Amino acid sequence: MEQLGFEGMPRRLYSCTPSRLNTWLDCPRRYRMTYLDRPMPAKGLPWAHNSLGASVHNALAAWWKLPEHERTPEAAGALLERGWLTDGFRDQAQSAGQRARAREMVERYAAGLDPSDEPVGVERTVATRTDRIAVSGRIDRLDERGAELVVVDYKTGRRAQTADDARGSLALALYAIASSRVLRKPCHKVELHHLPSGEVAVWEHTDESLGRHLQRAEQIAAEAQDADEAYRTRLKPTAKPRPGEAPDHAPFDAVFPPSTGSLCGWCDFQRHCPEGQAAAARKEPWAALPAE
Numbered sequence: 001m002e003q004l005g006f007e008g009m010p011r012r013l014y015s016c017t018p019s020r021l022n023t024w025l026d027c028p029r030r031y032r033m034t035y036l037d038r039p040m041p042a043k044g045l046p047w048a049h050n051s052l053g054a055s056v057h058n059a060l061a062a063w064w065k066l067p068e069h070e071r072t073p074e075a076a077g078a079l080l081e082r083g084w085l086t087d088g089f090r091d092q093a094q095s096a097g098q099r100a101r102a103r104e105m106v107e108r109y110a111a112g113l114d115p116s117d118e119p120v121g122v123e124r125t126v127a128t129r130t131d132r133i134a135v136s137g138r139i140d141r142l143d144e145r146g147a148e149l150v151v152v153d154y155k156t157g158r159r160a161q162t163a164d165d166a167r168g169s170l171a172l173a174l175y176a177i178a179s180s181r182v183l184r185k186p187c188h189k190v191e192l193h194h195l196p197s198g199e200v201a202v203w204e205h206t207d208e209s210l211g212r213h214l215q216r217a218e219q220i221a222a223e224a225q226d227a228d229e230a231y232r233t234r235l236k237p238t239a240k241p242r243p244g245e246a247p248d249h250a251p252f253d254a255v256f257p258p259s260t261g262s263l264c265g266w267c268d269f270q271r272h273c274p275e276g277q278a279a280a281a282r283k284e285p286w287a288a289l290p291a292e
Contacts, residue, residue, distance in 0.1 A: 013134045014221040014228075018171035021135075021217055024224040027259040031224065032252060033269045036231050043268040048088030048095075049288035052102055053156045056195060057123075057140060058083045059106050060154065064122045064141075071115035073107040080106045088285040097292045105156075105195045112198075119152075120144045126178035130214065133221045139175050149187035151175045154195060158290050161192035166203035173213035176205060196290060230255050249273075 024031045033041050059080040063071055080103045089095035120142045127136035141152040151172055155161055166172060172190035180187040188210070192201040205213075235252050249258075258275040265280035266288075267273065 011132075011225075013129060014132065014225040015134045015136075016217075016221055016224070017135065017137050018174050018217075019137075021220045021224065022170060024220055024227075026263075027267070028227065028256040029249065029253075029258040029273060030267060030269055031227075032231065032256040033272065036228065041269055041272045044271055044282070045285045046087035047266075047288065048090075048098070048286040049157065051085035051087045051089070052098055052289065055080060055083055055085050055099075056102055056106055056156050057154055060109070060140075061123045063110060064119060068115050071110070071113075073111040076110035077103040077107040090284070090286045094286060094289075094292075098289060101290070101292065102156075108198065109193070109195050117143075120149060120183065126175060126182050128174075128178040128181045130218060132218045135174055135178065135217060135221075137171060137175055137178070139179065142179055144185070145189075147186065148189065149176075149179050149183060149185050151179060151187065151190045152193055153191065154193050156195050158196070158288065160197045160199050161194045161201040163201050163203050166190050166192050166201045167205075167209075170213055170217060172203075173205060173210055174217060177210050177214055227255050 020031075020035060023034055059076055062079045062083070063076045066075060081099065084095075084099050084102075086092075086095050089098065121139060122141055123138055124142055125136060125138045126142075127134065129135070139151055140154045143150040143152055153169075153172060169190065169192075172192075176187040176190055179185075188205045188207075190203055190205065194201070231252070235255060249256075258273055260275050260279035262280050264270055264273070264276035265283040267276055270276045270280075270282055
């Protein structure tokens, strides 16, 4: 039976991204502070590993925009140097060391690419909808191999990826579904390209496994949408926090409870979350960088 909204109208579609769905799964309190609280509570310091990852992604995206004859490994390295982001590093020396490492990583990866093998999309946004959700997201790279599309996602973290990571990724599955529907070509294969190690984790979905991921996304979205509606209609803070003060969580915790654990040390909003502070010490902004 379809859920109804106001005045007997069908419930509106829940607009989301894979990141929004995963944030709800990870921690409802962080979800609330990210997507609902306005103004958004102040975040902690930026993360150096995010700067490194964004620099690499931007360089590879720009590399594919070059004329084909200019797509050399050296050009990829130059693009990385030119667009290097410095937020979150301990000091200039650490930033410089990681920049050199990232340049070598990008050049090595580009050396294994065929400059003439033009992707179907680079940093391409795709979207699809069901009768419950409207989901969209941006793909690092979308290849066409024979009659099939392949979703490629770049990874720059310390841990190499596995086939289980590719298989279990809600985001990659939703990208595959949306790509197939937008471009009207089959898309079952998803790949995680781990640039530090050069390893590629591959999973080939079936229509059934993609359907299970889509059903899971709808289930997560239904929970998040119920919480969104409660936030708008029933839940009110006792007082609006002053700038820099922690928000009052008590009115929201039945619907948006904190989910605590060792990952709390990486949360952007830990400074506003007493439970998160008790669960884990705050990580330094450069803590996730690979050792030099």
